[in-house]
Amino acid sequence: MVPRTAVVLAAGLGTRMGGKPKGLVKVAGREILYRTMTLLKRNGVERFVVVTNERYGPLYRDFIGRHGFNAELVINPEPEKGNGHSLHLARGRVSGRFVLVMSDHVYSEAFVEKAIGGDGLIADRKPKWVEIGEATKVRVRDGRIDSIGKNLKGWDAVDTGFFVLDEGIFEITAVLEREKNGDYSLSEVIERARVPVTFVDGLGWTDVDTPNDLKRARKMLVFTSVKGTGDGFISRHLNRKISTRISYLLVERVTPNQMTVFTFALGILSALLTLVSLPLAGILYQLSSILDGVDGELARAQLRTSKLGGYTDSILDRYVDGTFLALLAYATLSGSLWYFMALLALLGSVMVSYSTERFKAAFGRDAYVEVPVLRKLPGKRDERIFLTMLFLLYPVEPSIKGLFLLLALLTNLRVALTLYFISKKVSQPKTI
Secondary structure, three states, X not given: OOOOEEEEEEOOOOHHHOOOXXXXXXXXXXXHHHHHHHHHHHXXXXXXXXXXXXXXXXXXXXXXXXXXXXXXXXXXXXXXXOHHHHHHOOOOOOOOEEEEEEOOEEEOHHHHHHHOOOOEEEEEOOOOOOOHHHOOEEEEEOOEEEEEEOOOOOOOEXXXXXXXXXXXXXXXXXXXXXXXXXXXXXHHHHHHXXXXXXXXXXXXXXXXXXXXXXXXXXXXXXXXXXOOOOOOHHHHHHHHHHHHHHHHHHOOOOOHHXXXXXXXXXXXXXXXXXXXXXXXXXXXXHHHHHHOOHHHHHHHHOOOOOHHHHHHHHHHHHHHHHHHHHHHHHHHOOOHHHHHHHHHHHHHHHHHHHHHHHHHHHHOOXXXXXOHHHHHOOOOHHHHHHHHHHHHOOOOHHHHHHHHHHHHHHHHHHHHHHHHHHHHHHHOOOOO
């Protein structure tokens, strides 16, 4: 069962961040704590208990009010004590299973989706975005914590700062309160309780202790924001390698909507340049294709995704492609046969997108998830634009005609195969 409550430990004094509460530091345009709480809400958490200190209490209270989180603030009057004591202060405010997270950890959406279904300590055997020397390591025996610590040798995984616990953990904190006079770490609690371990390996997460860590967190968020399905060959092997680096530079400065407008304008400019210089038009068209991935990457990294944004972006892409091919045909072709071929190329280019989007509208599912073979079919937008650029670099009449012929065949064949594979999938009887 998914926990409905989350406890956030945010009582640290943030000395290495210049005295600023780490949970309110922004990464990719959003406070770390906003990101964590929003992702937990999306995955079923309804209520939060935020444990902080007296100094930062007003700041967190204002943060909670501004964003409308259903959260209770608990003040730790002794933040100099270990964070195990902060956990103990949440006793009586949670019941049953609950999530425990640190305010200075940044998690990707994919990580939270998987981690919230785990049990005990969520550990990573293949951490990609943390400094191993600074990370808390864990040794596991029989599926439970055997030992935990930063200087641990012979470790099995790294502590992600994400836990799924139950209220029985407070029996352990109560014992440690008496034994340690309230000064003990969360690691001591977890080790004493020998909590279960769930492995969530290789997904995006990191912690932020210093300003340099912010750069790593920003990079992690951008590079894990690439959509999982739908990219063509050129996007996977060329465009995304460039767009993610551009997104990294822009994620603190530009909104997804601003990037959408800029990319659309660049695409229209590339179309108009077919009347002036075909090589330049082709290069700018390819550049607009690369930048077309940036708005989505920014939206996912900034937690600003919306159905309207994706809808608008798809429509604008169709306008760019239609304008480019129409003006290219006008500038280079003569004769009704080749105008007809250009029309087929334009129609096929529109239908490639429509054939999969219409499936999503009709069945409520992603065609590329339901029918994985569609990912391997050539003719997606990024591939068509790259081919167009190559043909326009040496724009003689036979190459232009060859381009329209190739686009007409490639796109309409892809649509036909898409219809075939989807029909085959939908017509298959469901197994019980």
